[in-house]
Structure formats: structure tokens, C-alpha cells
Amino acid sequence: MTLITDPTLHDRLMALAERQAAAGEVRGPAAADPVNVPMIRHWADAMGDANPLYTDAEAAAASVHGGIVAPPAMIQVWTMPGVNRRAGQRPTPVDEVLAMLDGNGYTGVVATNCEQTYHRYLRPGERPVPATRFAGLTGPKRTALGEGYFVTWNVTWYCEEEPVAEMLFRVLKFRPRTGRAASGTQDGRAREQEAGARRDSGAGEGPAGARPDSGAEEAPAGARPPYPLRPAVNEDTAFFWEGAARGELRIQKCADCGQLRHPPGPMCPSCRSAARTYAVASGQGEVYSYVVHHHPPVPGRQAPFVVAVVELPEGVRIVGNVVDCPPSEVGIGMPLRVTYRQMDDELVLPMWIPRES
């Protein structure tokens, strides 16, 4: 069972990711409270951290720091939004990407990496300001939890204009396998907590071993490996791939003059209209020309294989593989009919097989 919801989604995601990365660093609100000893003491108590330099003024004064310092791992604590999460928050460049993933079924989320670098220790009275930068989107990847995208962002904390700490944070946004989606939320600001919050959502219901640690980045045993070559799907070509997924060979058609054209494009070469629709072809054709590919090696394919230009009775030509037939038997004029091959869990490619004439 293939699950192709929207062939344009990947391209739209990547375009959005590029825009968000180009937006650069976006500053959020400064810490509600400056670095202070009561919050440090509360934190150290809860953590069981007995380091005196965090709370004991005398011991701290005699130390390398010369005074009380905050534990470096508290950096994110200072700029947490508090109980009333939305108050005073500003959108970050990450929000829109997470929202688009949520809106397209990638509702599961699991935090996979948290990397913090501390340039120096903070002292009471300092008031860090976080700045978020969208760092990257990779996928779709097959993971133990389901198909997903890895979303990465960076936060830099500034005191005045000095960067004092940095964080890389990565989450996997996935399509839960069981279909019971983790509850989505629009509050992107609190993603890191939600990531933790929903860390086991989906995982607990998956097959044994499908836990986030058992390889968010590895395909589970027995899953079909992803086909390495992906077609370029965009606004002009999406209809074609949607058709392929449904077992239809769709040919672009001018909505004004009715002329068919392939490969798809934005404008009719005959009447210059940009209005377009498509027709479903009969699925018959014949070899107009072909090559037998022996070399170089192509990922995911076993040479030799046939790449043919197939002429359709509808009047256009289309490039495709001729399969289920030894290359030596392929010839110009050979009658063909279309077939649909499931390349992996996502991708269906139209191909051609010999037809009795």
C-alpha cells in the first residue's frame, strides 16, 4: 500500500526550508528574570548537584570564577517561556516548517539530538537573549518510527552582543505507523519540550525495538529500502506523478486549444496559453527509439537496462524503461503497454512491457 498524499509536498517543504534558512537568525524575548541565585539553587537541589560554586558566595569567590556562576546546562532554562507559554512569545523560523509537516501527516515528533556549547559561564545579573536560526531539513527518511523528516535548528544566546552559548537541536517529525497521531500543536516555541513530551508517542505502539534509540536513523529490518533516484516533482509535473501512483498515465493538455504535450511545462507551445489540464492516455505505445544502458552504474538499477522513447497513439512521446524483456529483443516499432512499478513505499514509476500486437 503506497502512501502518496501530495507529490509536491517534498518540493514545497524544501523551498520553505530554504526560505527559512535565508531568514537567518531571529531573536526572541530576553530571559524573563536575570540569572539569579534562587533559581540556580532550586535547579541544583533538584538535580542533586552539590557544586558550591553555583550557590556558595564564599567558596565561589575563592574559585577560578571569583564569584557565583550559573551551571552551563542551565542556559536554556533562563529563556524558557514559563507556565503561560504563549505570553510574549515571538515566532521563530522553525515554526512554519514544523507546521507544514504537522499539516501533512508528519505529526509524530521525537527529539534526537541536543548539542550545547558554552563559551563562558554566566553570572548573576546577566540576561541572555535567545536567537533562533533554521539550520536544515533532511528527508524523507525511513526510520524505525515511520517515514519522517529531520528538522534542525540552532539557538545562540547573547548577553549584550556577546554570544555566550549555542545549541543545536534536532527532531524527527514522522508519520506515526499506527495511524494514531500524536496530538499536534501550533506552539512551535515549546517544541523542545513537546519533543520530549511526545518522545515515545508512536514508539510505544510500534513493533518491538521500534524505540527512538533503536535507530531513528536506521531503516527497520524487512522494510523496503528507498529507491535512490527521485523524480523532480513540481507544480508542472505533480499531476503526472499523482497519476502514476493511481495507475494512470496522464498527459498534459492545453485547457484552451486542447493540444497534448509531454514532458509537462508551464505554457502551450501551440497557442501560448498557460491554462492546462491533462488527459489519461490509453497506456499503449511503441518504441520510437531506445538505448541499452551498460555503463556507468546507476544507483538502484542493474545494468543492462533499456531506456526507450515511447510514441503514444495520442501523439506524444515519453521516455521510460522497457522491462520484462531481454534488451536484445527490444527494437524500433515494438508494441508496448504501460505498467506501474512500485520502486519503494513511496514511489511508483510508469514503465513499459511488450504488448502482443
Add this chain to the structure above:
Amino acid sequence: MRTLTEDQVEIGSSLPELSIELTPTAIVSTALATMDFTPVHHDVEGARAQGSKDIFLNILTTMGLVERYVTDWAGPEALVRGINVKLGVPAYAGDTLTFTGTVVGREAGEFTVEVRGRVSLGDHASGTVRFALPE
């Protein structure tokens, strides 16, 4: 509490193990101390409604405990420069979180310790902590 000196840190040596009982109080107090009020860290019903078996440790606390694990051993004046953590299974209330660590590198006055925090389900967190020792 004394801080280690550079010649006391040997590549390949192990840190003493640290086990932390994850009582509900530990989960809740650390979540609140890190200003994380997400219900799954303090509300059992809320956590179950979301498919978790219980409340569990938040990520800011995981980072804090990893830091504490290394400075407990290296000493109060050890200067923590960075923590890189790969997050794994949830650390639920009622479980025990056990840290182990090994000194794996030293470069330009900076040491690297490899740390693993395990719970009954597997690795909760694994990664590295970088720190320097005062002259």
C-alpha cells in the same frame, strides 16, 4: 570537593557510576526547576492520554544530569565547554537512570568524556561532554 588536575585524568579511565532513582518527585522537581511545565513531566493522566506509560524526564534535565555526572567526578572548578547528547528512550518515573563514562580524548587542554545514561528500556542519552581543568 577538589578539582582534578590535568595529570590526574587518564585517557581510557572510567568515571564512577552514578545511579539516580527517578521518583515522581525527581521528575517533577527537575521539570519545574528547568521551567518546563509541559504536562507529561508532572501530570500522570496527561502523560497516559498521550500514549506514555507515565511521566518522564524532560530534556533540559537530561542535559543537567549529564553535566552533573561529569562535574561530580572532575570537581567544582572543571570548566564545562560543551555537551552533545543523542536522545534515546524515555526515562519514566519509577525507573533508575544509571550513568557511566570514559575519558576518550584530550586536545589542546580540553578533555572529552563519553557518557551513557541507561534506563531499563535502553539508552536514554548517550554522547560526550567536553571540559577543561584550571591550570
